Amino acid sequence: MPPPTQIPMSAVDRAWLRMDTPENPMMICGVLTLERPIPMSRLKHTIEERFLRFSRFRQRVVDNGDKTYWQDDPLFDLDNHLHQIALPGKADKAELQKLASDMNSSSLDFRRPLWQMHYIDNYDGGSALLVRIHHCIADGISLVRVMLSLTDKTPDPKPGKVAPRRASKTKQRSPVQRLLHRVVDNTQAATSQARLFIQSMREEPSYPIKLASTASSFVVDLIKLGLAPFEPKTxxxxxxxxxxxxxxxxxxxxxxxxxxxxxxxxxxxxxxxxxxxxxxxxxxxxxxxxxxxxxxxxxxxxxxxxxxxxxxxxxxxxxxxxxxxxxxxxxxxxxxxxxxxxxxxxxxxxxxxxxxxxxxxxxxxxxxxxxxxxxxxxxxxxxxxxxxxxxxxxxxxxxxxxxxxxxxxxxxxxxxxxxxxxxxxxxxxxxxxxxxxxxxxxxxxxxxxxxxxxxxxxxxxxxxxxxxxxxxx
The missing domain is CATH 3.30.559.30 (Nonribosomal peptide synthetase, condensation domain)
Structure with a gap:
């Protein structure tokens, strides 16, 4: 049986993964309050059709020495990530906030794909959906758009085409193949940049001066950030x-x-x-x-x-x-x-x-x-x-x-x-x-x-x- 495909995690996503601490779990958390209860079967169908078409939500994080990878979870089961609970008594905003506080304080299970949803019954005559997703998967704007993709503009939308779940396209390469791939990528990038530079020179002779000015502004802002004083003690x-x-x-x-x-x-x-x-x-x-x-x-x-x-x-x-x-x-x-x-x-x-x-x-x-x-x-x-x-x-x-x-x-x-x-x-x-x-x-x-x-x-x-x-x- 061939080993499971491993997709390298980007350096920026890896940085967010390593920021996770007991004091500050790196989770983006959302709460959607709903006007009325919804059938669990319909919610599951919506998640399977729209949320899980992003392969990242079926993948777990694997550390391999100094490298980190995404790898399909062989034991993936939606029931490990979607839970149904109910608030006690005549639950109001305070009860939902208490639950959201507790979930915001709890880390995700790193043995599985790094997300969880809780469908909450008995909230203010309706229901709510509490969502937690690790920051290494995506930034806030992307994840808000993913969550909103679960929704519709009308209560009963007409069935439409949904893009099928994409299988991972990244294949395992030998060290030589990876080296050659990087060389080709770098050569193509350099060629593209050179072409853009020459084109800009023709269209605007002052372009090199502007380019140098931009680089210098970048460095100045880097220095300013480093020299910015610490926050006062409050x-x-x-x-x-x-x-x-x-x-x-x-x-x-x-x-x-x-x-x-x-x-x-x-x-x-x-x-x-x-x-x-x-x-x-x-x-x-x-x-x-x-x-x-x-x-x-x-x-x-x-x-x-x-x-x-x-x-x-x-x-x-x-x-x-x-x-x-x-x-x-x-x-x-x-x-x-x-x-x-x-x-x-x-x-x-x-x-x-x-x-x-x-x-x-x-x-x-x-x-x-x-x-x-x-x-x-x-x-x-x-x-x-x-x-x-x-x-x-x-x-x-x-x-x-x-x-x-x-x-x-x-x-x-x-x-x-x-x-x-x-x-x-x-x-x-x-x-x-x-x-x-x-x-x-x-x-x-x-x-x-x-x-x-x-x-x-x-x-x-x-x-x-x-x-x-x-x-x-």
Missing amino acids: GLKTPLSGRKQVSWADPLDLAEVKACSKALGGTINDVLLCTVTGALQRHFAANKEAVPERGIRVAVPFNLRPLDQPIETLGNKFGMVLVTLPAEVMDPLMCFRQVHENMNSLKQSYQAQVTYSLLDLFGRGPDILERRALELLSNKASAVLTNVPGPKEALYLAGSKVTQPMFWVPQSGNIGIGMSIFSYAGTVQFGITVDKAIHADPNAVMNYFHESFKALNHAALAGRHKRTKQKTG
């Missing part, structure tokens, strides 16, 4: 316990957020980041803790994959940028302007490309190098913040309407707070996960999100009214 940065507390807020009206951003002359993202800043200000005030003079930094994933690119290959294709939230600026309008300036500056930088390149480097090197580098970088942020655009219309899973979707990405190193923003069907969802050792009440922080947005929105509308009055006067 209650947000404490030794972690590994137990997570999860919470989410009632959604905001996306139309209100858009109107606020228009009144302020910024983007929706600027408004949401300012809202996060205001929530942190309220947290510090409630805990009678001084706000750091230079604000709080959060690590924000920056997508490097075209949004229209097919998700067949999965994998991680994003970098991280360090965003300074001016929590020391108490005036909402001044805070917004500072957030707007910070984001405009980051858009011109190469931080995301720098961190992606570093992850690629760490994934190829020894484990100890990655651990030390990760410790260094995680000391430069107090939280991870994700902002993922979702579908504009409501969706249905196995015939039941998805009423509220939430997703969280893991934190790495000694970062113990993860905040998520997700737009869905004309709403903006806020979620948070906090390590239990950090003195922050996740439910209180979620309330602060609403208070913060109301304050900013009120200031924006008052400012617009004042400007209109001055013009008409």
Whole structure:
């Protein structure tokens, strides 16, 4: 019997695999609340037809010395990954949050493919689906798209064609074949780059200068990242316990957020980041803790994959940028302007490309190098913040309407707070996960999100009214 096919794991995916620690399991976790219960048989059929067509979800991780591979699980069984449970009594949001907290604190089974789903009965008159997937399989944006591919735009869609599950195309090669394959790939890449360079030279004589300028900017941003000071010591940065507390807020009206951003002359993202800043200000005030003079930094994933690119290959294709939230600026309008300036500056930088390149480097090197580098970088942020655009219309899973979707990405190193923003069907969802050792009440922080947005929105509308009055006067 031939040995099972092993597919080498990319260096970046391997870096995320090795970040897994007891304090911070590297899982992307999602909760979809559903309007009504769904038949387990229909859910299984949907998962088999749409989720398992990605071969990665049937493969387990195999370590072989200094190399890591994907290998088909010979004992794969959907029942090892999909579980049906029920919440006790008259289960409400608090009970579901408690369950999500427990699951967020528990590692996946590395003997099997690294994902699990729990279908949850008896939740608020309907049901819910809790999903956990290891970060080494793919980045958050890809996995959100995979999860949404399970859904439909109507409760009873017409049967359509679904792409068949693709068998692994990678074949075992001898060392000589692998060497020749690399040489051919490198030669083709070099030829392609040379052709592009010559073409750019003809079309734009200043192209070499721009190329040198880009390289130099990349190096400058690498140095800036390395020299960035550590985060100040606050209650947000404490030794972690590994137990997570999860919470989410009632959604905001996306139309209100858009109107606020228009009144302020910024983007929706600027408004949401300012809202996060205001929530942190309220947290510090409630805990009678001084706000750091230079604000709080959060690590924000920056997508490097075209949004229209097919998700067949999965994998991680994003970098991280360090965003300074001016929590020391108490005036909402001044805070917004500072957030707007910070984001405009980051858009011109190469931080995301720098961190992606570093992850690629760490994934190829020894484990100890990655651990030390990760410790260094995680000391430069107090939280991870994700902002993922979702579908504009409501969706249905196995015939039941998805009423509220939430997703969280893991934190790495000694970062113990993860905040998520997700737009869905004309709403903006806020979620948070906090390590239990950090003195922050996740439910209180979620309330602060609403208070913060109301304050900013009120200031924006008052400012617009004042400007209109001055013009008409």
